[in-house]
Amino acid sequence: MKSAAIRPLKFDEIGDWSVLKLEILRQYSYAYSTILTKHRLHHTYIDGFAGAGHHVLKRTKELVPGSPWNALNLEPPFRELHLIDLDKPRANELRRLSAGLPNVEVHDGNANEILLKLIPKAKYDQRRRALCFLDPYGLHLNWNVIEAAGKMGTIEIFLNFPIHDMNRNVFRDDAAPDDVARMTAFWGNESWREAAFSDKYHLFKEMEKQSNESVVEAFRERLKKVAGFTFVPPPLAMKNSIGSPVYYLFFAAQEQLADKIARDIFKRCVFRSMNG
Numbered sequence: 001m002k003s004a005a006i007r008p009l010k011f012d013e014i015g016d017w018s019v020l021k022l023e024i025l026r027q028y029s030y031a032y033s034t035i036l037t038k039h040r041l042h043h044t045y046i047d048g049f050a051g052a053g054h055h056v057l058k059r060t061k062e063l064v065p066g067s068p069w070n071a072l073n074l075e076p077p078f079r080e081l082h083l084i085d086l087d088k089p090r091a092n093e094l095r096r097l098s099a100g101l102p103n104v105e106v107h108d109g110n111a112n113e114i115l116l117k118l119i120p121k122a123k124y125d126q127r128r129r130a131l132c133f134l135d136p137y138g139l140h141l142n143w144n145v146i147e148a149a150g151k152m153g154t155i156e157i158f159l160n161f162p163i164h165d166m167n168r169n170v171f172r173d174d175a176a177p178d179d180v181a182r183m184t185a186f187w188g189n190e191s192w193r194e195a196a197f198s199d200k201y202h203l204f205k206e207m208e209k210q211s212n213e214s215v216v217e218a219f220r221e222r223l224k225k226v227a228g229f230t231f232v233p234p235p236l237a238m239k240n241s242i243g244s245p246v247y248y249l250f251f252a253a254q255e256q257l258a259d260k261i262a263r264d265i266f267k268r269c270v271f272r273s274m275n276g
């Protein structure tokens, strides 16, 4: 009998904008963990789309730490960590990286299902809080996860808003039904259509696409009004080498202090990336 082929572990190649994202998350995690440790809260880190733990930097081919590796090595440490990836070799690599750490659980499976089980555990009256990183490649996250996190009142999120996937596959007249369904699952309903298109048809009877900024602003409103996050600073446009946005990095929280810290980090990191 033939044994099933085991796929090898493959690291992603990442661009400079991903390095910036990782640095923002690392800096915020440090501030978050310092404050929550001081207040003796049980703070959990949840990485929904964790990756392999490391990446290869496209420009130099060097190995760079990914979000789970940074979280595992944080000082002061998170009390509990959950690392999720759909890809089995990546999940196995995360198990290897976290071997011997009793406060880490690696899950291989669909984040949209696993997160809905983990999120309700962040109970306010049990002094539990969570920082959740939602970083899919594209439109692979469901709105009900985001909304569940917002409604808990104890969870802060960093969220990758995949504008490139939307522009390329969804905001076009000949969009495939599967891509439209992915968009609706991410947004939570069909109201993305009003956000993405003006009701004017232009000369050739095609829908007129709104700017990226207005789509992003409509989603920001949803994070506040529908998901129930109290503070959602303007997200950061993560741009490729030719200046075109690949995604927007959102932060959403319930505390003013969290909002202030995230805004400061956004500002500092952008300034640094623009000035070498």
Ligand SMILES: C[S@@+](CC[C@H](N)C(=O)[O-])C[C@H]1O[C@@H](n2cnc3c(N)ncnc32)[C@H](O)[C@@H]1O
Binding pocket: 022, 048, 049, 050, 051, 052, 053, 065, 066, 067, 068, 084, 085, 086, 087, 090, 109, 110, 111, 112, 135, 136, 137, 140
């Ligand atoms: C952008 S990468 C994550 C990078 C990582 N957060 C970092 O910054 O180091 C996205 C990861 O999500 C995983 N993935 C894709 N769909 C998924 C799903 N439905 N549930 C869980 N993981 C998924 C992929 O295997 C991939 O490793």
